[in-house]
Structures are given as structure tokens and as C-alpha cells.
Amino acid sequence: MAHRFGGFSRRMPRLRRAAFAASLPFLLFGFSIRAEESASAMFPFVVPGDDVSGGATDLSFLNGRPADQLVAVRDGHFYAGEERIRFWGINSDYDANYPARAEAEMLARRFAKLGLNLIRITHTDHLYAPRGLFDRAHKGEMRIDPAQMDKLDNFIAELKKRGIYVELSIHVSHLPNMGGKGIPDIGDARYGFGSGLPLWNERFIEAEKQFARDYLCHVNAYTGLAYTEEPAVAYVEIINENGLIGAWARGSVKRTWSDALAADLRTAWNRHLRKKYRTTAALREAWAGESEADGGELLRNPGFADGTAGWSMQLVAPYTGRLSASKNGYRGMPCLEAVCDQRSEKTWHVNLQQTGFPIEQDCLYQVSFAAKAEQPVLLRIGLTKGAAPWSDLGLSMEAGLSRDWQRFSERFVATASEKESRILVRLAEAKNKLYFAEFSLRKVGFAGLPEGETLEAGNVAMPLWPADCAVRPPRFASDFVDFLYEVDDRYFSEMHAFLKNDLGCKHPIKGTQASADYSSFFSLAKCDFIDVHGYWQHPRFGSNDREKDWSIVNEPMVNNRGETAAGLAMCRVRGMPFQVSEYGHPAPNTFCAEGIPTVASIAALQDWDGVTLFNYSKDNRFVQNMITSFFEHKSHPVKLVTMPFGALVFRRGDVSPALEETTVGIALDTLKRFTLKNVKKDAGIAAMGVTWLDVFTHRISLSLGSEIIPDFLPAQRNIAVSDTGELTYDLSNKDAGALVVNTARSKAVVGFGAGREFDLGDLVLRPGPTMQNGFSTITASAVSGADFRSPGARILLTATGYVENTDMGWNKDRTSVGTKWGDAPVVCEGIGATIRIPGGAKIAALDETGAPRQEIESKAEDGATLFEIGPRWKTLWYGATR
Incomplete structure (x- = not known):
């Protein structure tokens, strides 16, 4: 049966793999890329932030109907009504969630044009009105501002009309000490983002529940439904990027918690020990120290009496x-x-x-x-x-x-x-x-229970991070990690039950992200689906001046084994829906053109259930003509232009799921060892033998509670071919990787393709030289028609590469621009290539809205159309009509 996300079927025709011919002369079909074009390839290309026009780049037809079918979990996937649905979305942050009425309608139409069917409404809880949801007249409380709620209601109603669902979150980034009287002072801990709050304290939890009640039980005046039963709500998140396990393992408890917070958790720790051991004598026996004689100095010349010898x-x-x-x-x-x-x-x-x-x-x-x-x-x-x-x-x-x-x-x-x-x-x-x-x-040697610490006094010390366990016997460490996992499990189970049973929430519910060790797979699997976040080369911040002191590693993921996307694949739990609710290749990374086509292709191959990019906008200035921040897509032309390809590959199922599944067993005790040693889950799982080769070949999943380790592909290989034959990832040259997508309706070459010929069946492609040693991303999709040969087919091609603002102030290492983001307009590299498609076709360079701007010269030869693209056309996308 054809699923909702576009006639998806595992019976997709299997096409030829890409053929690489690096030694061929740089000439194809009688055309040649002009060398001077690659030297002067930059031009302004501003995609209008309010564009809702139809035409070759309009994918609103993918939505088809309003978002009026409740989403449910069946057979390990999401269903809207009786049809399976995949979510292709983007985050909306801060005051972008409260647009004026005219803007709300425009945004809903714009999102539909981009092929989106989900908006993650996030950071509503971080600020007071007008940038946040909370009432400024009641600072220190999580009291909802009625005017802000009305704007959000209207925004969601407009999205619903256009077939766009929303994700709502209970806790993303509450301001410190919000939630009522009697809550401990949290000091420097951030009330969100991995702080470990509010997972153990009943007063924190009750404040969370009250906000959830006020937020989700509110009736949207424009739809007439409370959010607990509103079908346009795809799912609900309990807490964003947070968990006590991760906060302790990464040192956040030690570095940021106030004494009052630590004392509060220590009280819970002592209750746990009294329940387990009952008496101090039993505890002392269990934690008996192991006395070992000093084995002597291990280093040579430790005091440097012999100068530099040994060092x-x-x-x-x-x-x-x-x-x-x-x-x-x-x-x-x-x-x-x-x-x-x-x-x-x-x-x-x-x-x-x-x-x-x-x-x-x-x-x-x-x-x-x-x-x-x-x-x-x-x-x-x-x-x-x-x-x-x-x-x-x-x-x-x-x-x-x-x-x-x-x-x-x-x-x-x-x-x-x-x-x-x-x-x-x-x-x-x-x-x-x-x-x-x-x-x-x-x-x-190890030290046991110190003198003066007793269960009766409730003063048994608590390790603030893993290093504190180093001086104690192994039983001490394992007891504390057991305590963390018990608290973690209780919190998510309690909140899930509250939302489902007390509030009557009809939507799937997730706990928090499984990708960054905030929580345990076992706790999160008691919710309804698994969620992760992933960023390729997230900015690294130095001092407290985050606007000025930051850097990125400006390199392509395609040369790094698809690292971020591949790592996410190692977090999917078998038999449960799997969603990526934040994904991005942050600006000003100049290789970001690879991001959307790569994650969409791997998500489709892995048969994931949702990908939500981060983010569209963090404010209500929706029409901009330059790149405005690390994450925003609203005015980033390269990301906007590649979004339709992502929607077609993932939502429509242009890339088929892998035929075979490799399942890795993981036991609870294994996860606990990862926590104690501060080993990230995906790294620990990778250490079992999973590599990028497995991820780009078969579907990958985890079996919780099992210890089965399957046979993996030999790690020495440098080319991965999906078992469907539709993806080929070539790293035979570690400095010139290329990911090739070859399906009936979508094709792409992502990476260092210059000087190579790619025979993709109905598309033969030869990328030209570029500003970044041959790096580019070239995609082609049959927006209409069963394939590239279908009569009347509309084919959308994109060619993207380097991008930056005018006069961007790069440092000498090109790893940061500090506060010097430059000026408008944003300028892009025009990518040159020679292309062959079957049959006769008219080729046009498209303008910034996707409308035809200029017909491109083409040549008919042997039943095919041959043409050349490049910077002289001053565009990032092209249309071919048959």
C-alpha cells in the first residue's frame, strides 16, 4: 500500500551504481567548463523570506490535506490515521513562535512550499513576552501570557490548514528559579540543557506538571481543541537535552550546581542507600576498602634530576x-x-x-x-x-x-x-x-566508607562527578550509578504516565534525546519513541562572550565517514519510531551544502520516522538577505535550495530503506559502565564494531537487554554501497570523498566530484572545478513523473557550494568570524557541471523564487539533452521540463 509520505515502496527499481572515471579528459558531450568561471564564481543570491509562489520548486502538494489525523505508533513507525507518515520539519524558536496573523499565514504557506510537514515549536519557555510565552507581569512564575498564547494558537491553526503538524515541548529552557516558592536556589546551573534539573526533586516535578497542564489543556480558540487532543500535534516532548545521568557524567553537577542543589540530591542518595543497605554496618562491609601497597613510581626521571631524560x-x-x-x-x-x-x-x-x-x-x-x-x-x-x-x-x-x-x-x-x-x-x-x-x-589503594559518615545521620557523601569515584571501591561507584539510573527511570515513567493518564494526552510522547547521554535507552524506551540531536561541527565557545569567542572546524563531513549522521544511526532502538528533532551543519561552515542531502538520504536508507532541521528562525524578522547566525535557515540560500531534495528523498521515499537490518545488543550494565567512564553511547556502540560502512549499507538498530554482537563489515574497506544499490559512499581518497545517490526519481553527487564522470542512468553528470578543491553538491529530482523519462516530467536540479555574507570577517585559520558576520547580500558560488538527461527537454535557470528566469542553451544528441550549468547563470537551481 502506498504510504502517506508519497507512494513509498520497498519495490523501488534498483539502478546502476555510480561509475567513477577520474582519468577522463575534462570534456563531455562537446561542452567544457570555462576555467575563468571558477575563478569568479561568486554572486548574490537571496531567497526571499516571504516567497510563497508556485512553480518548479513548490512542494506543497506533498501535504495534500490539513493536519487533521491523530498520529499514533504502530509497527515501530508513525501513522496519521491509517497511513504511515514521515516527518520532514524544522525548528521554530523564541519569538518566531508568535508571528502576527498575516505573517502566520505566510509562514505556513512558505513551509508547505519548502516541503515541510512538521514545525517543532521550541524555546517557548525561555523568555518572557514578547519573546517568550510567560507573562512579564509575573516574573519568577511560569504563568502563560494570554496574548502570546493567542498568537501561538493562531500560528498552529495556520500550520494545520496547510498540512503541517507541530511538536510541543514541556521543558526546553525555563528561566532559573521559575516554578514557584520552595524550589532550591540553583546557582549557576542552567535550568535546562543538560543541567540535570528537575529530574529528582518533587517540587521541580510538580512545577513541570503544572506548566504541562496549563499549556496542553489550553483550548486553541482557532481549532476549538485542547492540545491534548489536537490532531495537528504530532507528538509531545517531556524535556529537551536534559538528564541527571549525563549531567553527572559530564561534570555539570560539579561545575554548576549550587550547594543547596547538591545537598538536595545527596538527601535522595542517602534515602536510596538506606533502602538498599538498611544499616551503616552493612554499607561499610559492602564498601570495604581495598588496601594495596604503593607499587612505586612508574615514571622515569619524575623529578627531572637527570634533566630531560625520559621525557x-x-x-x-x-x-x-x-x-x-x-x-x-x-x-x-x-x-x-x-x-x-x-x-x-x-x-x-x-x-x-x-x-x-x-x-x-x-x-x-x-x-x-x-x-x-x-x-x-x-x-x-x-x-x-x-x-x-x-x-x-x-x-x-x-x-x-x-x-x-x-x-x-x-x-x-x-x-x-x-x-x-x-x-x-x-x-x-x-x-x-x-x-x-x-x-x-x-x-x-581504594578508600571505603569514611569515619563519621552514617546512614542514620544521612550524611554519606555523594560523588559530584566520575572522578570522585576513583578513590573509592568499585561497589561505591556502581551503587551511585544505579541510583542515577533509578532516578532517571522514575522521572520519565512518572511524567509519561502523568501526560497520558492525568491529562489524557492522545499523542506519542518522548522523554529526551538519546544521542548525548542525557538519559538511559532503557528509560527512554518506556516512552513512545526515540529522539536524537546531531550537529556537524557545532560551534565551540570559549569565554562567556559567546558572540565573540567561538570557533568551528571548517571541514566537510563527507571526508569524515558521514560522522554525525552515521553516529545517530547507532541510537535507534529496534521496533520503535526514531526521530531526529534537531540536525544542522551550522554556519559559517563553507561545506554546508552537503548537510541536507546527506541526512535525508541516510534517514531514508535507515527508514527513520522524522528529521527536523535546526532552525528556521529565532526571531520574528523573517525576511533577511544575509546569513544571520549559526543555525538559522530562513536566509541561508544553500540550505533553502537543497530542502526540496531532502523532502522528496525522505518524505516521498525516493531513497528506499535498506533491505537488511543489523541489530546490536546492548545490556543495561553496559550502559552503566559507559556512564561511569563518561563514554558516549554512540562511541561505546561503535567500539563494539559498528562503522560508517555498516550504516551506509544496512539499517542499524539496538536490541535493549541483549548482548548479541553481529558480524560487521570489514573496517578496512573504503567504499560503502547500500544493499539496495541506491547509495554509494566512496572514501577511497580520504581527502576527496563523494556520496552518490542514484534512484529512479532523485539523484545526487555530494562531495569532491570535480573531474569525475558519474553515470547515474537517466543522468550523466560531470562536476567542474570549484573554490574548495572540487567540492560541490549537485542534486536532481523528478518533482513530477515516475522518473526522469516520464512524459511531462518536471526535473529540479540544484548546484551548491561555497557561501558567505559580503565582507565576512574570517580569521586567518577560517575557523571564526567572531562578531564580523559581514553585510548583505549573501553571496554564493556558482557550480559548473556538464549534464545529460534522456529525451528532449527545455532547460531554464531559475530565479531566487524558483521561477524560470532564462533559458539555457542545450544540445540534442542520441535521444538525450546535453547542457552546461555554471556561475554565468547566477543561480543555484535549474528546471528541466519535458
Whole structure:
């Protein structure tokens, strides 16, 4: 049966794989790309933010009817009424959720044109009116402002008319201390975003429930229905990017919580211990320390009495540095002097190291040293294997050096045994001179229950992060992780039951994101579906000035094994719907053209149930003519132009699901070990053997409670071909990867295709040289017609690459523009290519709205149409009509 998202069928014809011919001369069909075009390829291309016109790029036909069918879960997928539905959406944030009436209608029509059928309404709870939902007259409370609610109601009603569903969230980013009297002061903890709040405290939870009641039980005056029964609500989120497990494992509890918050959780921890052990004597016996004699110093020349002997500086060209020793250092003792001549963005470019000593798994060690620096710096100290693959052995230490001598010490449990270990200090953070003294690494013993701590007094100390467990016996650590998982499970089970039973919510409900270790798969699987977030090279922020002090790694994902999208695939639980509610390749990454076509293709191959891009807009200035921030799509021409391809590939099912499924078993105890060692779930699962090759070949899923490890594809391969034959991912040249999509109705070459010929059956494509060493994204879809040969078929082609604002203020490494985002208009690279499609066709360059602007010269030959695209047409998309 044809499903709602567009006649989707696993009986899609299997087409030929892409043929690569890098050695062919750069000439095809009698056309040639002009070399001078690639040198002057940039031109303004502003997609109007209020464009709702019809034409070649209008995909509103995919929606077909209003969003008036309740969404339910059946057979591990979403259904709207009796038909399966996939959601292709985008986030709407802050005051973008409260448009004026005319703007609400315009936005609904615009979203439908882009092929969207879901808007995730988020960050409604972060600010007061007019940017948020809460009433400014009642600061400190989560009281809804009626005028703001009316705007949101109208917005949702307009979306519903156009066949667009919404996702609503109970908790995304409440302001600190909102929620009523009696709630503990949270200090520097953010009430949201991985803080761990409000998952254990009943007062927090009751405040959440009250907001949910006010929000979801409210009747929309424009639809006449409460949101608990409104069919246009696709699903409801309990809490965004938050969980106590992740907050503890990543150190947020230690770094940001107030003493009052920590004391509140410690009270719950002591209740847990009393329930489990009943008496202090039983607890003391269970936590009995393991006394081990000091095994002696493991490092050679730890005090530098022999100068630099045993120590070396690892340098990656072109970075330079040197070591020397001084006889009169810390407390008059010898010290080591390390000079770094340059700062590097890559922390591993300059290391102080020593290798060649043994480490035993599950034993406790202590590293200590004294240090200072001419320029204050935060150092990172680690322990790894002494040879490739340089696996981490359990030490993850930070030391904030000042101009004065300080002592640093940390204990850790070794995660593996290694005869030839390596300790390293990463020195590349700054051009600097650093001094080290009395460096030591020793095996030490565990400590049991300290004197004075008793269950009766309720004063048993709580570890604030995993490192605090290093000095305690393994039973102590496992007890605390058990406690975290119990709290996590209770919170999500309680909130799910409240929404379903007390409020009568008729929609699928998710807990939080499974992709970033906020929570447990086992807790989240008790809700109705699994959700994840993923970003390729998310901005990294330095100081508190997030507007100025940030950087990105400006490189393409296609050369990195599809890293972000592939990692998400390792979080799908078998038999449950799987949704990506935030995905993005943030600006100003100049390779962002790869993002939407890649995630849509892999989502379709993996048979996911929804992809929601982040974000459309974070304010109500919907018409802009430049890139305005890291995430916004509203005025980013490359992202807007590639969105129709994503909708057709994913919603319409142009890319078929993989025929076979590889299922990986994962036990609860395994997840708990990941938490204690602060190993991300996807990384831990990947360590079991799953690679990008598996993800781009078969569907990947997890079986909770199982420990079955299947046979994986050999990791040495460098080309993955989906078992449907529709996707080919070629990394045979690690610096020139290419993802090729080849189906009956959609085709694409994503990555470094310049100089290669791609024979995709009904489309033969040869990309030209580009500003980024041959990188481009070229897509083609039959918007109408069963394939490219169908009489009357309308074919939409896009060709995208480099993009930036006018006069963007890049730093020398092209990793940041700080606050210098430049001016309007946004300018784009025109991508050159020679193309062949079957039969006769008229080819047109399209304007910014997608309307034909100029006919392109073409040539008829052997029953096909041959033509050339390039920067002279000053467009990112083209139309072919038969």
C-alpha cells in the first residue's frame, strides 16, 4: 500500500551504481567548463523570506490535506490515521513562535512550499513576552501570557490548514528559579540543557506538571481543541537535552550546581542507600576498602634530576617547541621547561610525553605534579596506549596553570591494561613557556566508607562527578550509578504516565534525546519513541562572550565517514519510531551544502520516522538577505535550495530503506559502565564494531537487554554501497570523498566530484572545478513523473557550494568570524557541471523564487539533452521540463 509520505515502496527499481572515471579528459558531450568561471564564481543570491509562489520548486502538494489525523505508533513507525507518515520539519524558536496573523499565514504557506510537514515549536519557555510565552507581569512564575498564547494558537491553526503538524515541548529552557516558592536556589546551573534539573526533586516535578497542564489543556480558540487532543500535534516532548545521568557524567553537577542543589540530591542518595543497605554496618562491609601497597613510581626521571631524560616533546609540523631543564625550580628543586612557539587549533599538535611503563586494568592510580606558565592556560593531561590506535586508558585531567607554582593531583581507574603506556600533557593551547616539577604516577589503594559518615545521620557523601569515584571501591561507584539510573527511570515513567493518564494526552510522547547521554535507552524506551540531536561541527565557545569567542572546524563531513549522521544511526532502538528533532551543519561552515542531502538520504536508507532541521528562525524578522547566525535557515540560500531534495528523498521515499537490518545488543550494565567512564553511547556502540560502512549499507538498530554482537563489515574497506544499490559512499581518497545517490526519481553527487564522470542512468553528470578543491553538491529530482523519462516530467536540479555574507570577517585559520558576520547580500558560488538527461527537454535557470528566469542553451544528441550549468547563470537551481 502506498504510504502517506508519497507512494513509498520497498519495490523501488534498483539502478546502476555510480561509475567513477577520474582519468577522463575534462570534456563531455562537446561542452567544457570555462576555467575563468571558477575563478569568479561568486554572486548574490537571496531567497526571499516571504516567497510563497508556485512553480518548479513548490512542494506543497506533498501535504495534500490539513493536519487533521491523530498520529499514533504502530509497527515501530508513525501513522496519521491509517497511513504511515514521515516527518520532514524544522525548528521554530523564541519569538518566531508568535508571528502576527498575516505573517502566520505566510509562514505556513512558505513551509508547505519548502516541503515541510512538521514545525517543532521550541524555546517557548525561555523568555518572557514578547519573546517568550510567560507573562512579564509575573516574573519568577511560569504563568502563560494570554496574548502570546493567542498568537501561538493562531500560528498552529495556520500550520494545520496547510498540512503541517507541530511538536510541543514541556521543558526546553525555563528561566532559573521559575516554578514557584520552595524550589532550591540553583546557582549557576542552567535550568535546562543538560543541567540535570528537575529530574529528582518533587517540587521541580510538580512545577513541570503544572506548566504541562496549563499549556496542553489550553483550548486553541482557532481549532476549538485542547492540545491534548489536537490532531495537528504530532507528538509531545517531556524535556529537551536534559538528564541527571549525563549531567553527572559530564561534570555539570560539579561545575554548576549550587550547594543547596547538591545537598538536595545527596538527601535522595542517602534515602536510596538506606533502602538498599538498611544499616551503616552493612554499607561499610559492602564498601570495604581495598588496601594495596604503593607499587612505586612508574615514571622515569619524575623529578627531572637527570634533566630531560625520559621525557620528549611530540611535535606535528609546522609546529615547533623545545624542552630544557633547570636546577632551581619549584621549592629549589629541578624543573622541566617546555616552550611552545605557536598556538594550534588541534590540541594534539604539541605534547609533552613519556612512554614505556605498565598500567593494569581496574587498578587505581594517582598522577600529581607542580606547574606554572608564563601565560595562564588550561592544560589537559591524559593517559593512552603507547602506539596506534592510542586508545585512552582512563585519565582525563585538567589543570589551570597561572604564573605562580601550583600543585595538581588526580586519581583515576585504568580502563585497560597496557605494557607500554604513555602519559601526555597537551601544550598546544597557546604560545607559551611552561614549567613542571615533581611529576609522579603511582598505583594507590581504594578508600571505603569514611569515619563519621552514617546512614542514620544521612550524611554519606555523594560523588559530584566520575572522578570522585576513583578513590573509592568499585561497589561505591556502581551503587551511585544505579541510583542515577533509578532516578532517571522514575522521572520519565512518572511524567509519561502523568501526560497520558492525568491529562489524557492522545499523542506519542518522548522523554529526551538519546544521542548525548542525557538519559538511559532503557528509560527512554518506556516512552513512545526515540529522539536524537546531531550537529556537524557545532560551534565551540570559549569565554562567556559567546558572540565573540567561538570557533568551528571548517571541514566537510563527507571526508569524515558521514560522522554525525552515521553516529545517530547507532541510537535507534529496534521496533520503535526514531526521530531526529534537531540536525544542522551550522554556519559559517563553507561545506554546508552537503548537510541536507546527506541526512535525508541516510534517514531514508535507515527508514527513520522524522528529521527536523535546526532552525528556521529565532526571531520574528523573517525576511533577511544575509546569513544571520549559526543555525538559522530562513536566509541561508544553500540550505533553502537543497530542502526540496531532502523532502522528496525522505518524505516521498525516493531513497528506499535498506533491505537488511543489523541489530546490536546492548545490556543495561553496559550502559552503566559507559556512564561511569563518561563514554558516549554512540562511541561505546561503535567500539563494539559498528562503522560508517555498516550504516551506509544496512539499517542499524539496538536490541535493549541483549548482548548479541553481529558480524560487521570489514573496517578496512573504503567504499560503502547500500544493499539496495541506491547509495554509494566512496572514501577511497580520504581527502576527496563523494556520496552518490542514484534512484529512479532523485539523484545526487555530494562531495569532491570535480573531474569525475558519474553515470547515474537517466543522468550523466560531470562536476567542474570549484573554490574548495572540487567540492560541490549537485542534486536532481523528478518533482513530477515516475522518473526522469516520464512524459511531462518536471526535473529540479540544484548546484551548491561555497557561501558567505559580503565582507565576512574570517580569521586567518577560517575557523571564526567572531562578531564580523559581514553585510548583505549573501553571496554564493556558482557550480559548473556538464549534464545529460534522456529525451528532449527545455532547460531554464531559475530565479531566487524558483521561477524560470532564462533559458539555457542545450544540445540534442542520441535521444538525450546535453547542457552546461555554471556561475554565468547566477543561480543555484535549474528546471528541466519535458
